[in-house]
Amino acid sequence: MGRERLTAFTDGVLAIIVTIMVLELRPPHGTSLHDLAELTPVFLSYVLSFLYVAIYWNNHHHFFHLAPRVDGAVLWANMHLLFWLSLVPFTTAWMGENHFASVPTAVYGASLLAPAIAWVIMQTTIIRMQGADSPLRKALGRDRKAVISPILYLSGIGFSxxxxxxxxLMYLAVALIWLIPDRRIETALAAAEGASA
Amino acid sequence: MGRERLTAFTDGVLAIIVTIMVLELRPPHGTSLHDLAELTPVFLSYVLSFLYVAIYWNNHHHFFHLAPRVDGAVLWANMHLLFWLSLVPFTTAWMGENHFASVPTAVYGASLLAPAIAWVIMQTTIIRMQGADSPLRKALGRDRKAVISPILYLSGIGFSxxxxxxxxLMYLAVALIWLIPDRRIETALAAAEGASA
Amino acid sequence: MGRERLTAFTDGVLAIIVTIMVLELRPPHGTSLHDLAELTPVFLSYVLSFLYVAIYWNNHHHFFHLAPRVDGAVLWANMHLLFWLSLVPFTTAWMGENHFASVPTAVYGASLLAPAIAWVIMQTTIIRMQGADSPLRKALGRDRKAVISPILYLSGIGFSxxxxxxxxLMYLAVALIWLIPDRRIETALAAAEGASA
Amino acid sequence: MGRERLTAFTDGVLAIIVTIMVLELRPPHGTSLHDLAELTPVFLSYVLSFLYVAIYWNNHHHFFHLAPRVDGAVLWANMHLLFWLSLVPFTTAWMGENHFASVPTAVYGASLLAPAIAWVIMQTTIIRMQGADSPLRKALGRDRKAVISPILYLSGIGFSxxxxxxxxLMYLAVALIWLIPDRRIETALAAAEGASA
Structure with missing residues (x-):
């Protein structure tokens, strides 16, 4: 089966997640800059979560360029990823509204760790489906980011x-590591396009 | 007419249904794990409904691979399905917020039974449109799941x-039956692709 | 320019409109069927509006099969239509929550009349763009529905x-008139496909 | 990489932004026209923001006709634009609910200025990626609107x-300037289609 509806559905879910998070940013009752400033923790947690969802979308976008075909197992691995991401608006709101209290901040970290694990499961599912010559596996090479990220998440949860x-800052660090995610895949794509030209 | 906009609209509606359900998961006022634990029934009902909508999406995805052409009757049969699914966030919230009280749990079951019936109507509408050589009818064969599911739903409603x-558990059982929905259609697709290769 | 993004954006907006309307259907605090029954007016107004948005989507779907090319004026005429439709969840909620009080029911009718006018403007814009041989104009022929609908809307507003x-019932009558909207366009499409076969 | 998912994701986010803004238009408790009239400032700010998002969508639509290829930098420049636009529902609600008080009106202007700057950054990113023969740069020519708009936004913020x-009125003036945004690009597209015909 083609990847078209998988990517369309994922785009839809991520677009909604990113947009409904802003609904937590409720207009203050007062009309001064001071009233606005009180929203700072909610705003910062929104920025961080927007960044995360944006990174997932960007990586998803690059990723499926190397996976034009999908099967039922990949559909479910992707749905599993979306399930965990769908909880991010909830944990973002809980952390922001409570001004980065300990437990909400730790739970927020857990809600970032869960989709990271789901991502690795999805990656493995696709590579297994693609078999020995998996173009995705070749493009990924040694996956250092995938090793460092969970360590940073767990450290962040502990530091909460x-x-x-x-x-x-640790959650932000993972985001920055992933911010430019696509060199490997863009290189592979460029090579493939050059070869077929 | 092609199926493209039907599937795009359906993807949109299901993506929104699955995502707005999480809005019912309101951040607790306290900041302890105990406060979070009080959300357990709301969370469990969210997980169950996410699973259901995911199953419908997966089946829809497989289904329309064998229905590249649609007509006005199919559009309406699909819209009828979406209507019932659009009520699931409401029944999910009612059941979750009331900690699985009897009437809300029964109404939740009814809100799962209704789209199941709508699905059968849609299936019948497509098979009728496709005529004697309907590839969908061939792929489906004897449809045991469609017989067992309503029995389980009705039993669940009674047990509420x-x-x-x-x-x-009965509602969960139906979900598990449908979780791997695609063997028949994937087999038919693989056979068709093999034949055309 | 192709119609692809116009239809994709429209699908997105209509999918969201239809789905957020159900958010007005708030779970009752009690857990009896009686508590549920109190939502009847809100539910009925939801059903009516779902039907309306579904009809607009269906007609839009058929319509743009005969308008593969669009220009800036068509984009804006379509956006104008979406503006009025985006207000339907608001008027639906106002009418439903107030158990079909006079003014809200009249305003609801006005909020159905406005997109109906916007539809005619869009239709005219497309036909003008397509020029003398407009396939859309040919398919539409004499447009009796477009004459009857505003009369029924205005009567409904008066009867409020x-x-x-x-x-x-008058608002429902317009919906039923438009429920099977596509004979003319499906006929034109079938003829065109037959001719090109 | 193709532009398909970038435009699909953008369509999704803009469709949601435009639609959730209407959620701020809460049904009044009373049922008279007077009760409705009290919503006028909220309604006017909704109309203005709808117009803005519609303009962004229209421009985006035209814009990417001349940018069929994108890279990682363009994806991020577009995501940056979406971030600022995602804040518009918040600033719209703050301004509307406070009947155009000074600070909210100034912040609203800033929330329009930010995506305008993000747009210029995205434009520059695409032109840089396209290199010396950038079709987008040729179509844009001298960009007077991009000079006037920030001046009007800043004046509007001051006048708040x-x-x-x-x-x-100044915010409205920028909208009107951009309302018919596409002559340059439509001309370029028509020329290109004529050349290839």
Whole structure:
């Protein structure tokens, strides 16, 4: 089966997740800049989560360029990823509204770790489906990011009970690592296009 | 007419249904794990409904691979299906917020039975449109799931007034039956692709 | 320019409109069937509006089969239509929550009349763009529905101040007139496909 | 990489932004026209923001006709644009609910200025990617609108503290300038289609 509806559905879900998160940013009752400033923690958690969902979308976009065919197992692995991402607006709101309290900040970290694991499962499912010559496996090579990220998430979850600012910075660090995610796949795509030209 | 806009619209509606359901998962006021734990029934009903909508999407995805052409009757049969699915967030919230009380659990079951019936109507409409050589009818063969599912739904609705845990397990059982929905259609697709190769 | 993004954007907006309307259907606090029954007016107004949006989507779907090319004026005429449709969830909620009170029922009728006018404007814009041989104009022929609908809407708005049940039936009557909208266009499409075969 | 998913994701996000804004238009508790009239400032700010999002969508639509290929930098430049647009429902609600008070009106202007800047960044990113023969750069020519718009936004922000009606008119003026955005690109597209015919 082609990937078209998988990517269309994923685009839809991610577009909604990213947009409904802003609904948590409720207009303050007052009309001064001071009233607006009180929303800062909610706003910062929105920015962080927007960044995360944007990264997932960008990676998903690059990823499926190397997976034009999908099967039922890939559909479910993708749905599993979307399930965890659908919880991010909830954990974002809980953390933001409580000004980065310990437990909400740790739970937020867990809600980032879960889709990261789901991503690895999806990646493995696609590579298994593609078999020995998997173009995705070749493009990925040694996957250092996938090793470092969970360590940072777990550290962040731990630091939530010590210093939530450090926890927040660790979550931000994972985002920055993934921000330019596509060199490997763009290189593979460019090579493939060059070869077929 | 081609199926493209039918599937695009359906993807959109299902993506929104699955995502707005999580809006019912309101961040608790407290910041402890105990506060979070109180959301368990709402969370469980979200998981169950996410699973259901995901199953419908997966089946829809497979289904329309064998129905590249649609007509006005199919558009309406599909819209009828979407109508019932659009009510699932409402019944999910009612059941979850009331910790699986009897009537809400029974109504939830009814809100799962209705799209199941709508699905059969849609299936019949497509097979009738495709005529004697309907590839969909051939792929489906004897449709045992379609016989067992309503029996389980009705049993679940009945058990809602006796033991809602049993009712919940029956609804879950239908989901598990449908979780791997695509063997027949994937087989038919693979055969068709093999024949045309 | 091709119609692809116009139809994709329209599908997205209509999918969201139809789905967020159900958010007005708030779970009752009680857990009895009686509590559920109190939602009847809200539910009925949801059903009516779902039907309307579904009809617009179906007609839009058929319509643009005969308009593969669009220009800037068509984009804006379509956006104008979406603007009025985006207000339907608001008027639906106002009417439903107030159990079909006179003014909300009249305003609801006005919110159905406005997109009907916007539809005629869009139709005229497309036919003008297509020029003398407009396939859309040929398919539409004499447009009796477009004459009857505004009369029924205006009568319904008037009856809102006399008997809102009659007003509701008039709004329903327009929906039923448009429910099977596609004979003319399906006929034209079938003829075109036959000719090119 | 093709532009398909970038435009699909953007269509999704803009469709949701435009539609959830209407959720701020809450049905009044009373049922008279007077109760409805009290929503006028919320309604006017909705109309203005709908117009803005519609203009962005229209321009985006035209724009990417001349950018069939995208790279990672363009994806991020587009995501940056969507981030700022995602804040428009929030600033719209704040301004509308407070009847165009000074600070909310100024912040609203800033929330229009930000995506305007993001648009220029995206434009520059695409032109840089396309290189010396950029068809987009040729079509745009001298970009007077891009010079006038920020001046009007900044004037509007300033006037928010003097006379918010003037500020609102300035925001409206930018919208009107951009309302027919596509002559240059439609001309370029028509020329290209003529050349290839």
């Amino acid at each position: 009970f010590v210093n939530t600012a450090v926890a927040g | 007034f006796v033991n809602t845990a049993v009712a919940g | 101040f006399v008997n809102t049940a009659v007003a509701g | 503290f003097v006379n918010t009606a003037v500020a609102g």
